Amino acid sequence: MSAAAENGAPGEVAAPEPSYDARAVEARRQRDWRERDAFATPPPDPDRPDAYVKAVCPFTSGHIHVGHVRSYTIADAYARWRRMSGDAVLFSIGFDAFGLPAELAAIANKESPADWVQRSYEHMLRQFERMGFSFDWERVFVSSDEEQYRWSQWLFLAFLDAGLLYQEEATVDWCDSCQTTLASLQVEDGRCWRCNGPARLIKRKQWFLRISAYLEQNERGIEDHAGKWDRPALTAQRAILGRVDGVEIDLHGADGALTCFTEHPDAIGQARFVLVSPRHPELERLLGDRPGVLAELEEVRQGGWQRGDRSAESVPAIDSGVRLTAPNGAELPLVISPAVDGRYGPTAVLGIPAADESDGVIARRLDLPRPEPTAPTSNGKAPRPAVRYRAGDFAISRQRSWGAPIPIVHCDDCGEVPVRKEDLPVRLPRDLKPTGEGNPLAAREDFMATTCPRCGADARRETDTLDCHFDDLWMWLPTCVPKADRDRQMFDHPECERWLPGAMLIHGADGGGYFFDQRITAKALRDIGPLAHLTDGEQFTGAVMHEMVTQDGRKMSKHLGNVVDPDDLMERVGADTTRLAVLHGARPSRALNWTENAVQYCAKFLSDLWAYAAERLPGPDPHEAAAAPDPDGAPQRRERLEGWVATAAAKVTEDLERVEMQRAVKNAMRLFDRIEEFETKSRRANRGDLA
RNA sequence: GCCCGGGUAGCCGAAUUGGUCCAGGCAGCGCGCUUAAAACGCGUGACCCCUCGGGGUGUGCGGGUUCGAAUCCCGUCCCGGGCACCA
Numbered sequence: 222m223s224a225a226a227e228n229g230a231p232g233e234v235a236a237p238e239p240s241y242d243a244r245a246v247e248a249r250r251q252r253d254w255r256e257r258d259a260f261a262t263p264p265p266d267p268d269r270p271d272a273y274v275k276a277v278c279p280f281t282s283g284h285i286h287v288g289h290v291r292s293y294t295i296a297d298a299y300a301r302w303r304r305m306s307g308d309a310v311l312f313s314i315g316f317d318a319f320g321l322p323a324e325l326a327a328i329a330n331k332e333s334p335a336d337w338v339q340r341s342y343e344h345m346l347r348q349f350e351r352m353g354f355s356f357d358w359e360r361v362f363v364s365s366d367e368e369q370y371r372w373s374q375w376l377f378l379a380f381l382d383a384g385l386l387y388q389e390e391a392t393v394d395w396c397d398s399c400q401t402t403l404a405s406l407q408v409e410d411g412r413c414w415r416c417n418g419p420a421r422l423i424k425r426k427q428w429f430l431r432i433s434a435y436l437e438q439n440e441r442g443i444e445d446h447a448g449k450w451d452r453p454a455l456t457a458q459r460a461i462l463g464r465v466d467g468v469e470i471d472l473h474g475a476d477g478a479l480t481c482f483t484e485h486p487d488a489i490g491q492a493r494f495v496l497v498s499p500r501h502p503e504l505e506r507l508l509g510d511r512p513g514v515l516a517e518l519e520e521v522r523q524g525g526w527q528r529g530d531r532s533a534e535s536v537p538a539i540d541s542g543v544r545l546t547a548p549n550g551a552e553l554p555l556v557i558s559p560a561v562d563g564r565y566g567p568t569a570v571l572g573i574p575a576a577d578e579s580d581g582v583i584a585r586r587l588d589l590p591r592p593e594p595t596a597p598t599s600n601g602k603a604p605r606p607a608v609r610y611r612a613g614d615f616a617i618s619r620q621r622s623w624g625a626p627i628p629i630v631h632c633d634d635c636g637e638v639p640v641r642k643e644d645l646p647v648r649l650p651r652d653l654k655p656t657g658e659g660n661p662l663a664a665r666e667d668f669m670a671t672t673c674p675r676c677g678a679d680a681r682r683e684t685d686t687l688d689c690h691f692d693d694l695w696m697w698l699p700t701c702v703p704k705a706d707r708d709r710q711m712f713d714h715p716e717c718e719r720w721l722p723g724a725m726l727i728h729g730a731d732g733g734g735y736f737f738d739q740r741i742t743a744k745a746l747r748d749i750g751p752l753a754h755l756t757d758g759e760q761f762t763g764a765v766m767h768e769m770v771t772q773d774g775r776k777m778s779k780h781l782g783n784v785v786d787p788d789d790l791m792e793r794v795g796a797d798t799t800r801l802a803v804l805h806g807a808r809p810s811r812a813l814n815w816t817e818n819a820v821q822y823c824a825k826f827l828s829d830l831w832a833y834a835a836e837r838l839p840g841p842d843p844h845e846a847a848a849a850p851d852p853d854g855a856p857q858r859r860e861r862l863e864g865w866v867a868t869a870a871a872k873v874t875e876d877l878e879r880v881e882m883q884r885a886v887k888n889a890m891r892l893f894d895r896i897e898e899f900e901t902k903s904r905r906a907n908r909g910d911l912a
Numbered sequence: 913g914c915c916c917g918g919g920u921a922g923c924c925g926a927a928u929u930g931g932u933c934c935a936g937g938c939a940g941c942g943c944g945c946u947u948a949a950a951a952c953g954c955g956u957g958a959c960c961c962c963u964c965g966g967g968g969u970g971u972g973c974g975g976g977u978u979c980g981a982a983u984c985c986c987g988u989c990c991c992g993g994g995c996a997c998c999a
Contacts, residue, residue, distance in 0.1 A: 563915085
């Protein structure tokens with residue numbers, strides 16, 4: 222297309238380009254969208270149903286990858302289809318900007334994480350626009366913005382009021398010479414990534430989120446959405462919940478009873494020991510005065526074993542010396558092992574080698590005696606049905622400077638005092654420049670100095686920040702609220718009621734864990750008050766969790782050197798070919814194995830389609846043109862063509878509704894084949910008539 | 913180790929709820945067009961047997977349920993992903 226035509230005045234009819242020039246076509250369309258603000262969230266309209274389509278919130282890594290391209294292409298196709306169906310669509314995006322990688326990048330670049338994040342997301346937004354995604358750019362948010370993280374802090378305080386937060390000791394890696402906590406990523410072979418000094422585990426008091434309070438409700442939500450969420454989404458939610466059905470019985474020992482679970486009710490009589498989590502709340506009571514065992518327990522709780530493998534052969538297992546009496550009179554040794562946590566949560570279970578292989582391994586390793594059943598005990602009650610969930614509470618506080626400060630103040634007289642909600646946000650200094658040494662927040666007097674919300678005396682701020690997983694807990698909500706209102710109203714904004722529950726969540730399969738915790742957050746917010754209208758506590762009626770993008774059977778990663786660069790694709794074949802290729806390549810529920818082959822195939826399809834349309838349609842925009850000229854085909858062929866068109870439209874519509882984008886693409890391609898075939902046959906028939 | 917997926921032609925994959933396995937694409941091969949090549953178009957396209965009409969075997973492997981299994985069940989092998997202060 223010539224520059225003159227490209228810049229032609231409105232209304233001027235441009236000649237169709239003879240060949241498909243993706244760059245020119247896309248530039249023209251994207252400029253038009255921008256000028257018309259085509260994807261702005263529409264105001265409420267009683268005649269148009271509202272549909273909120275939620276895509277994943279990417280981390281501000283600085284560059285989009287093919288996984289993003291797949292996810293947003295699926296979501297974008299769905300959002301566009303809903304718009305074309307007449308719905309008022311909310312489709313935007315937010316960035317997950319707090320977290321360790323931003324901090325590490327800032328250290329490497331000797332700049333503030335805030336600057337790095339801003340540069341990163343601005344570049345990613347340009348890439349998204351170049352890809353042609355139909356986001357409402359006005360509603361974009363960044364989790365590290367003050368108007369955003371103030372609400373993470375608000376949520377912390379609301380959870381605290383609701384009894385959903387508690388403090389508990391946990392272990393973290395610590396480097397003595399850098400005087401800082403180390404993430405797992407920063408520990409290499411037990412040494413600090415920065416100074417190569419030894420890393421050691423220390424205890425820290427951490428805030429934990431009590432998701433266990435909502436597990437049963439989450440389970441009900443999963444079952445209620447069978448048929449509404451796609452299969453991968455459902456199975457992922459079930460897997461994360463980790464429900465195990467079985468029975469529980471009470472065993473008795475010198476220091477009281479212990480309720481034990483087993484998923485093998487038929488094999489209770491063959492139990493040879495009791496396996497108990499190091500985190501079991503009643504463990505100290507049962508152990509009584511056994512200094513040696515308590516010391517060993519302490520070591521296990523320090524958690525060093527987690528760095529190694531988790532097989533039954535190597536997982537720690539301590540024979541406590543305590544004996545508990547089973548209903549059949551057998552004396553069962555009490556074994557402490559974290560092996561139970563990963564399967565049943567922090568509970569106690571029967572060890573039954575006859576029914577469970579790893580139980581057999583542990584019995585052999587500890588050389589446990591085979592207990593002899595005696596007469597059934599009189600106090601043995603019958604086993605009762607019971608359920609355990611693997612999902613459990615998790616720590617949400619981090620000893621890092623690039624995060625939302627935890628809104629707690631330390632007062633000499635009052636102790637730990639929550640900041641008042643009306644005093645939020647607790648501002649994170651934007652000009653922090655972490656070095657990897659010490660705690661940058663603790664060194665900032667302008668941040669640390671404050672007064673006690675309770676007594677007004679001088680006080681110090683908490684230096685721990687919220688883990689970015691905490692920011693994620695409510696990332697499904699901010700785009701519901703117009704940007705201009707976000708600094709004063711969020712969870713109880715009227716538009717939350719307009720858009721929630723959302724029509725569709727489209728996310729990578731790796732996001733199942735987030736979705737699980739987010740669903741618990743929705744239920745908590747319903748109970749706390751602002752989202753009371755979500756009666757079942759579920760924020761999305763539809764959910765699709767697509768699989769990842771692979772190459773050569775492996776997940777794409779820099780480490781494996783098998784990444785595909787979206788910028789390169791946009792340069793070479795254009796955004797539309799790239800988008801068509803990711804939709805066409807595999808259905809969402811399957812891994813997409815990337816091949817250049819598929820890209821070339823899609824490029825050819827678009828090129829053929831363009832050439833076909835250019836020959837027949839007057840303008841560069843096919844949908845603005847009149848219907849194709851009536852070919853002189855026989856009436857019965859024309860009828861068949863009409864049948865194909867109707868069938869294709871019905872099928873594609875159904876496919877789009879079910880987010881089966883691969884099928885939609887294939888049905889559209891098939892229709893094009895049919896139309897070409899129709900014309901070929903018509904031409905042949907006409908030649909025959911003339912002859 | 914535990915949890916979740918997957919294994920269909922030389923390659924990518926259709927067949928999603930049990931109903932004619934392998935649509936479509938790519939590579940290959942043949943033909944057409946061409947001085948030639950590329951591009952393009954048409955055809956062919958699992959394996960074995962064959963009297964050339966067809967017959968048989970084929971969805972990692974072994975069993976099972978069923979009138980009927982890629983699909984459901986049991987076992988087994990292989991591959992991938994997830995279980996952390998990475999997001």
